[in-house]
Amino acid sequence: MTEDTTETIVHDDARHAEKMAKKKAARDKIMATKIGEKGLVIIHTGKGKGKSTAGFGMIFRHIAHGMPCAVVQFIKGAMETGERELIDRHFSDLCEFHTMGEGFTWETQDRARDVASAQAAWSKAKELIASGEKSMVLLDEINIALRYDYIDVAEVIAFLQTEKPPMCHVVMTGRNAKDELIEIADLVTEMELIKHPFRSGIKGQKGVEY
Template sequence: MKTRDRRQGVVLVHTGEGKGKSSSAFGMVFRAAGWDMKVCVIQFIKGQWQTGEQKAAQRFDNIEWHAMGDGFTWDTKNPEQDIKTSREIWEFSKQKILSEEFDLVLLDEINYCCGYGWISGEEIAEFIQNDKPSWLHLIMTGRNAAPEVIDVAHTVTEMTPIKHAFQAGIKAEQGVEF
């Protein structure tokens, strides 16, 4: 593994309407963990429901996992609480990044928070440019990535749906969707 002083931290954004944003990021989480990198996963929306990725991560001693948030938000009854929770998770995320304890940090579904206007893209981009350790890899997922975040990222991938099982009446399946 490259030492931190020889590593260029890469900022990645996975966005778009299609499936696979978080799944791709989790693949990178396990890849980094396999190289003995210290990894931190912070989920902004998921809340407390268990996923296969989280269960798998428990088998690694170098992955720290934080499923936070109040759950799915598209039918929220309390937007003020969603804003408060998102802001708290963002502050927590910044502290984890600044701790210099981790080699890779995943901010899963943070882009949704920008899309809803709960955290500004400008604020995130400014933090990345000015405060993120230069050697730290950072992945941000979710629809509606802010233009400012896209501008500061090194790699941006937009997932585009062509066909989805849900359109054929197939509900979320364990092992595929969660």
């Protein structure tokens, strides 16, 4: 390595350190203003994979911190999932798990039954949230139930705005989240689909999809 090369590297390192120092100072200034806490309404939606996975990631984070939480599944139910098996087997003292759905609507082919299942899931969700005993409640695939009007979105919004305890986080997953729900949410993430193995003839696999 030549002397000129060494000097260039030292100069670049110094410039980088100076740049990062300024960035840290700016970041610290911003973070100093972020002192509030509240129970968030969180939505994971979009056509891409990972909506429920993201929701369960938050649930497992709660479990890791010893914080009480709950899961209500609005659609899934016909098949076993890794998340449910793990929680029921090892963490049922911290996380209640309620599988209320019977599968997707094209599987049951009975709208009245689907509506009844969704309404029962919503009743259980309201009970868990309003109790004030849970720090987080995951409403898995509720957006699908709302999309098909199995549940009244206005009722859901009114409940979240007036009856949700101040420090309870509510996570809602599923495609096609209603615009009205997105409007009142604190955190919304849309999963964008770029590629999916299903389109190449690959079925859902254990440990990836469930």
